[in-house]
Amino acid sequence: MATVASPSESQPSLADRLGGLSFNRQHRKLVTGSGLGWALDAMDVGLISFVMAALAADWGLTKGELSWVASIGFLGMAIGATFGGLLADRLGRRNVFALTLLVYGLATGASALSWSLGALLAFRFLVGLGLGAELPVASTLVSELSPTRIRGRMVVALESFWAVGWILAACVGYFVVPELGWRWALALGAVPAVYAAVVRFGLPESPLWLASRGRHAEAESVVRRFEKASGRAPGGVPAEGLPSAAAGAGAADPVLVTEPGAAPEGVWSTGLARRTTGIWAIWFLVNFSYYGAFIWLPTLMVDRGFGEVKSFGYVLLMTLAQLPGYLVAAVLIEWWGRRATLATFLVGSAASAAVFGMADSLPVLLTAGAALSFFNLGAWGALYAVTPEIYPTRLRGAGAGSAAGFGRIASIIAPLLVPVLLPRVGAVGLFAVYAAAFVLAAAATALLPDRAGEALDA
Template identity: 35%
Template sequence: MLLGIATFFEGFDQLLVAYSMPLFKVEWQLTPVELTMVVTTGSAGMLIGAMLTGVLADRFGRIRVVVAAMLVTALASLLLMVSPNIEVFAALRFVQGLGIGGEVPAAAVFVNELAKARARGRFVLLYELAFPAGLSSAALIASVVVPAFGWRALYLIGALPAVLALLVIREVPESPRWLASRGDTERAERAMRTIEDRVGAATGAPLPEPSPVIDAPGEREGTARVRDLFGGRYRRRTAILAVLWFAGFLVNYGLTTWLPTIYTSIYHLPIRTALNYTLVSSLSGFLGCVAVALLVDRIGRRASIAAGLAGAGLPLLALAALGAGQGASVVVWSTLATFFIYASTICLYLYTPELYPTRGRGTGISFHGAIGRVGMIVGPVLVGSLMSAGAPAAAVFALLGVLGVVAAGAALLGEETSGRTLEELND
């Protein structure tokens, strides 16, 4: 619950700039170039945060890195509230991006290592729902707070994780798996005993005897390097995951970022109607995340991700084949596509940590999280370039649809992880 609340605020803080930008644009009399700088610096910070924190989590511990990322996000938010000009704001937004990009993968690794094998998928994905919930809540809270108190008050709310970090330090033990992988068996045993005592107190019943686990023969102490992701059995896994992260986030953000503009510029819909249509698609995406969280242990990781990518690609191809002539048809097919694409991308935060050993689990999700961030940047740029070149909307949907279907094929080549312990899956 504590990490879920922290992840909720990371999602909340990520979108605050979208709802404060129209106001500080007027306050500071900003040009489009300066506004682009704000968006770009935040994205760059998230990319670097995603690249670094998993590696740091493998070296210094999951909880230490999660707490550090929470504090960076919160303190930057507090300073953003009192920014005197756009230059300071952009620099602080970059720093905040480091924390936002870093907390989610490090926390995902920790939760993955804490869950039991049989229901790990549902456990991890229900936790992961906190991030899209934070994204959605940012719009709702902004609509109430900004008219009453102005845009700066939003960043005061965004600083609440600073208090939460203290609770995480006090209440959340370090991952016993990570401690054991570092050879610190005494601390691992102590952390495990703390967890067992709390479970016993909560259930009021004695714990069952632990099931024997065959030690992974190649598991060794220490920290993995990025090049270790390309050795042995991990080479194939890394290649498949790279395709899934890049294509999945490219289709996701290529579609969702440009939908409001497509509605207004191509179909000439009023801005309120365009935003309402986009909200419907976003809610559909959240429902897709809930659905896959409940089904992923039953149908498996490969099927969930492949169905999500194909389920996004095929409606977009159908929309392109129909000519995408009316805004009403676009909202129907794109809403169906977002239901599936959100489901597939959230699964990657479950699937990726399962496919790497404890010593390199953070490094693995950092590497692929960075690839996903590149897809998030390439997708909107690619769609924007097509629109600037005068390409019809059908061509945009066709391109995204093809990428989704191709990536679905790659997902079927992956290894199934459902119901297997992390030690069974890794050398």
Template identity: 30%
Template structure:
């Protein structure tokens, strides 16, 4: 580690803000941003294959479950365990990956994630029984947690500020594409036993991710923090447009790296870190409490139990996958043009209304064409609005606002929170539907959407177009994080 001249802050202290002169001059509105080197898009595209695997391995269970429950004689509780164990693994993977990334680097962790993805997919495909399938899906969960925790951080730390939003949302778009591919495979391989092929197909993108990452650079911010400024300079020169002031960016990164955080979990208790940690953990929790994965995991099962045929339920699942992809593309544009905060405030109300309509549609038996079309349209509208307003932002906001010194473990904690609430939803969704019905369950999710809107309005700052270092300086000023960032 390089020698740091900055005095280490004690827990609870608020470090002095960096000089305002370090803030880059604002670009006139009429001046177009500099062209982004193709290498930046290549880095983002290859690393975002982790998102494709994440989406495929979490989404494939939706179609596979219709035949798994017959082939392996699974009860409702057994189905919830098979679905949920991947999320338990994801919690462990997210927690471990943050610590490993702080020590060994972001790139090394993503390569390891690819290996674990391939091993877990192969094991699930050849599982001889329920026990071995559960074990294989736990291994897959380790990879999902590692990918969701580290791929967004890796992209955030390599991308220029003016395209960082859309490149990070590329990860969520790849998650959506992975889920769509999973739904298509579930429909195409609908015969009994086809679930083995569904699981095995994930080996292909896992190998592509591992091989592709071998040719990509390490995060320049991790390199600076570990005394390798020369390597960081070479990476930035490769990934920044001609004429970019690499030395100035290096100086800003070095200043943030010397800001009094060592990358340990105890640093998360520092008072000045708490506002960013609250936002990252809060958004992670609401991304699940608003109901998205109850729909993604169980939509075909819910629809079949409500009287839809198997084919209609699976085709509706494909439609949900299409909506997720559309939401990913729209979100990628919106976060950089409209802003992160405004995107949430514009689309989350639509998510709440659509979920409320879905709750009303299930008040009585779904036995008429009008009711069934209401269910399908409300499902699609919910997925679209929640996908743009929440899912496009959830993997973006944490790596942006969390300070460099604790970004690895803090992002890991936020990701553990996300997977923890995802696990809660996965374990309780079918049980809740049996206890209070579809209507009561979906009404709860609608209320969570409303609560999320209030949280965003009160706590979430706008980070569009700002460097990671300028966001950290606003956080260090103390007081209201949202107002401090708005004033810079």
């Protein structure tokens, strides 16, 4: 049976102390350090979309074979996201973050040496394992260390590094692939393996996770480091006098303490099932539309007769619109709230996808593509901000990871469907399907709580 722990009356919780801080250099270091790993992740995902177009010419692959090149990585991501979140709850956010960077960096470098389609698929699966685990873990780490009033904004700022990575991928696709070939492009993707050491030794561990594992002295040390950077005196008590991990939670989101012999609480337990249904649905539908469209975008542009270099250049221009999308989402998510911001950007994504599918001229195509980048990536930023904060600390990694893992199933399916649907319904029908998925995702936001301004539990 689960009971509710009473908040501490004498001492503020770790979550309250962290949540009440002003933004400082430690927060900047956290977002930048995590964001660089995030950008390298995005660069790897983006690179494969440009490599696909080159592989079609180099190895003479069919669209069906290319769809497997796109989807096999997402199969790995689905598994990686699910187990990465579970590992993050057991081994720590920072440790798993660094491990994932190492795995996918080494696998990406190895994929540059692929001697056959089978070898490339095997390496891309390993890449996906690392990539899938990294994203929910990094967003959870940033969420747990952020000031309450700007927690959503900081996670959106982290997610904005995805645009940086995708722009880097577009630049590599435009400048490197035509001149040096796809192998050199993938070789550049090995950089995350080196950066893993920076993450492991340069970023702090989540104090909320440390406290949940009984490592109170380490948790106190991290919190005091952030308090010092904000010019605030330590607000805690000696390590031996700290309340337990279950104590000190804000009344708005009490911590469930499972009594001995009780059934373990999970993301589908009473009180969490509604939000889990909503977040899983949104992750699935957004993954389906985003990866179905963007992974194939360079190839679809080539098919429209623009040529490889021109197509890569046009995709680069569309990709630049991702950055202002994140910026606007970062502002609105604390002003409007989580649900309203996420739903608005999803509806904008739906409208942009519909127009892109019907575009019959280059100016309309570029404008609609830029709008799709703007709204879709703004929605991604809001989604990553919402996901970790709807779960308690003991389930936060598993909750975020399982939602991302379920969503990756859609990212496997979507690229495989493109060569099946495109000859039958054309670009208009294909992007109408993506638009409908965005609309359904917007409707599913009604199932989520809006935790803007609420402290995370301790």
